[in-house]
Amino acid sequence: MPELGRKARAQLPDSAFAYIDSSGRRRLPINDEAHVRNALARFNQVRFEDEATRDRARTRLLRAAKKYGIVPLGFMTGQLRSQSRQAAAGKAVIELGGLGMPEQLETRLRTVLGDPTLSVLYWSESVAAYLDGEGQAVALPGEGADRAVTLLPRRGQPMTALVHDRAVLADPDLARSVTAAVTLAIENQWMHSEIQARAGEVRTLPTGTVTFLFTDIEDSTGLVGRLGDGYARFLADVRRLLRATINEHGGREVDTQADEMFAVFEQARSGLDAALTIQRKVRARAWPQGVAVRIRIGLHTGRPTLTDSGYLGLAVHVAARISFASHGGQILVSGAVREAVAGSEPAGVSFRDLGLHQFHGLPSPEALFQVEAADLPSEFPPPRTFV
Secondary structure: OOOOOHHHHHHOOHHHEEEEOOOOOEEEEOOOHHHHHHHHHHHHHOOOOOHHHHHHHHHHHHHHHHHOOOOOHHHHHHHHHHHHHHOOOOHHHHHHOOOOOHHHHHHHHHHHHOOOOOEEEEEEOOOOEEEOOOOOEEOOOOOOOOEEEEEEEEOOEEEEEEEEEOOOOOOHHHHHHHHHHHHHHHHHHHHHHHHHHHHHHHOOOOOOOEEEEEEEEOOHHHHHHHHHHHHHHHHHHHHHHHHHHHHHOOOEEEEEEOOEEEEEEOOHHHHHHHHHHHHHHHHHOOOHHHOOOOEEEEEEEEOOEEEOOEEEOHHHHHHHHHHHHOOOOOEEEEHHHHHHHOOOOOOOEEEEEEEEEOOOOOOOOEEEEEEEEOOOOOOOOOOOOOO
């Protein structure tokens, strides 16, 4: 893996790092596939400020792995083993660590702790209450009640509540063991559900010859500085605009992270129409504090491989490189897209031939074309490619 120099590192946006500590130090670069793999290998060597920051870094790293088609089975197994070691202080962990179903968890806890009326409740965001195994909302015991409640949050948010006899978790060591084991069991449930849901969703994505569309926001770091706390709301608005436009033109969102979005279309013309509509909508909208929002867009047509973890293959990398090469407000397409839409170009749209460009990491030069329309900017610097 080529070393990331100080200058190159400084030019990367915050979104290119999995972990940024409270002093602003940026750790674990995830700017390309090689650095993502390195970050996966080094994750457990990093000393995080607290578990919340570890969780956030792990989430960003897993999203980056998904982006580059990496299935980090070893990393995920290692994380679960790490949690198991933390929870390995007694019989409760041995009994609870491998459980998968909520009802099994409750039954085993009752046996381990000798409390036949113990209940495991799960937080529901939709009803803002804890639910029992039958989906009924349950009020937690109040102060002075003969039953105690132990709350187990996840990333600072409500997750699970144990309602039990006050005496059963009076021993601090046992309480730590049990809460760690229950957290591990529920993390297993959550991870399994996420993997299954993701695999089911991915299987419905189009196959064969498809067109990929990549977008990102130019100078997103500058916008963060200018908008401050309002940046999250701004980014949500941009994502809604992109999603609505992609859906409007028959596309499917494949992945989103930070200010980037990845979508797929069965027809090249649909992807091109979506790109034009995105640029027009962004230009027509009034953004907070009058900021100028410029979206970079790249499109490529190819035949990727679809797996349970998403799209793999050269076509994905070509589309991502073309998006990176574009400038804010610009739409760049590959020669494959130009050929696919030949004869069905939108009215008033033309293609400026920008010649062949060699992208970093790709085996051969790619032909680039700039999409032009009377109501969109047409003058941009040369594509941001690497020789």
